Amino acid sequence: MRRSPNTPLVEEPSQLELRDGRRARGRRSRTAVLERSVQMASRDGLEGLTIGALAADIGVHKSSVHALFGSKEELQLATLAAARAILIDQVIVPALSSDEGIRRLEAVGDAWFDYLASDVFSGGCFLCAASTEMDGRPGPLRDAVASVMREWIAVLGANIEAAIAADELRADVDPAAMAFRLNALGMAANWQRQLLNDLTGIEYARSAWRAELQGLRARRPGRRRSRRALRPQEGDGTS
Amino acid sequence: MRRSPNTPLVEEPSQLELRDGRRARGRRSRTAVLERSVQMASRDGLEGLTIGALAADIGVHKSSVHALFGSKEELQLATLAAARAILIDQVIVPALSSDEGIRRLEAVGDAWFDYLASDVFSGGCFLCAASTEMDGRPGPLRDAVASVMREWIAVLGANIEAAIAADELRADVDPAAMAFRLNALGMAANWQRQLLNDLTGIEYARSAWRAELQGLRARRPGRRRSRRALRPQEGDGTS
DNA sequence: AACAACTATACGGACGATCGTCTATATTTC
DNA sequence: GAAATATAGACGATCGTCCGTATAGTTGTT
Secondary structure: OOOOOOOOOOOOOOOOOOOOOOOHHHHHHHHHHHHHHHHHHHHHHHHHOOHHHHHHHHOOOHHHHHHHHOOHHHHHHHHHHHHHHHHHHHHHHHHOOOOOOHHHHHHHHHHHHHHHHOOOOOOOOHHHHHHHHHOOOOOHHHHHHHHHHHHHHHHHHHHHHHHHHOOOEOOOOOHHHHHHHHHHHHHHHHHHHHHOOOOHHHHHHHHHHHHHHHHOEOOOOOOOOOOOOOOOOOOOOOO | OOOOOOOOOOOOOOOOOOOOOOOHHHHHHHHHHHHHHHHHHHHHHHHHOOHHHHHHHHOOOHHHHHHHHOOHHHHHHHHHHHHHHHHHHHHHHHHOOOOOOHHHHHHHHHHHHHHHHOOOOOOOOHHHHHHHHHOOOOOHHHHHHHHHHHHHHHHHHHHHHHHHHOOOEOOOOOHHHHHHHHHHHHHHHHHHHHHOOOOHHHHHHHHHHHHHHHHOEOOOOOOOOOOOOOOOOOOOOOO
């Protein structure tokens, strides 16, 4: 496919455009590239992402893609940022309508597992893949991945703390430990779905996520349950 | 470093040699290559593993390494097999001295977390990395990774079933779901240790692993506990 | 025991393909 | 006019693979 020099890579402006200092045409082209690069990177990894294959996929010259981002590392960082935006849109934003604390943790879990079961990324959870891919080598890309994951863990931890403060969770719950366990469920669910083509892991994780929230309820539980003193549920996660 | 043509890549025979149909000299050389390739692949991934870099690391010509395995894919498969052998040696074998069921699950957990905290692989748990790396693309390599992981899950599941049969775990425990949760703890522990350089995840996982085994004890618990009816412990994993 | 035939290694060098990057140039946009 | 965008083409580096050749190790024959 040959195009006359300097027609834009996309015609229609996307709704995902970020307001940076650059011009509108390039912004749209960058967004269009990133929409493909997140998919490719979710399958082949951030390192397996190549400018040539990406350009061929879009139908554009290699140097055009390169020029838009300046270097491969910048492309990788932009791809990571785009994936983060998608994750926030898919998992965090839907949960913001629920009250902070237990309810939002439930909502985040629901949204996360829906997202893991969906095909938002053709190669599975982008950040799960990027985490294990980048964890061995130093550099700004690894730091960026770690930063995003810290954000995610912090969201879980903050809501656990809020739940404790609101007496929705027992006071002796360690927020960091509980956030670790909740996060572990999603990562393993993504692993089982992607590698073994098995969706039951997501259901196991859903059950275990609920059990974790139910099992550690404080003596005075939230609105939903009886006001009488309640023994903590044991919850083995098998529905 | 120049070597006269056809001196073996290693002088001393290793104790890890497999008895295949090939000659002894090449077998030793292959083993020597694999000792390095598992380390490189644990850092850079199975796909990031390159014959050239591997040969340079050992101090051998590129074509020598290639000839020993025939193709890069064969090298990758052999590297995976070598990593599997190391994992078995580090995690499974030490637990075989414990009785099947709860005791072996405890032993496997201990060995696994010791292994995850160690530097057996410089890039972290080989199979955790290979799982998320390969899960997007079809082929024999992905199948091999999936096969090894199925083995691992099956080991957990078999011991959970044995524990149920021996009344060490409650009869209503779903073995597959519990194996999923146990596996999730290790994968997340490896993730936190490698990406965030934080060993506390391993301690969270240890506690949660113990809590999982303790919390789902059957009414008639094992030798260690009182014979009186015992309420299942709730166990939030915070020590 | 000696020798030849043969196979498995190991090396050196080359192949085409693809990688990221750079330069030059044309066009659009501000 | 200046800055940004897009194309075309080339660069050296590295990728996996292959070929030719030399040697070591084994096997078979005498």
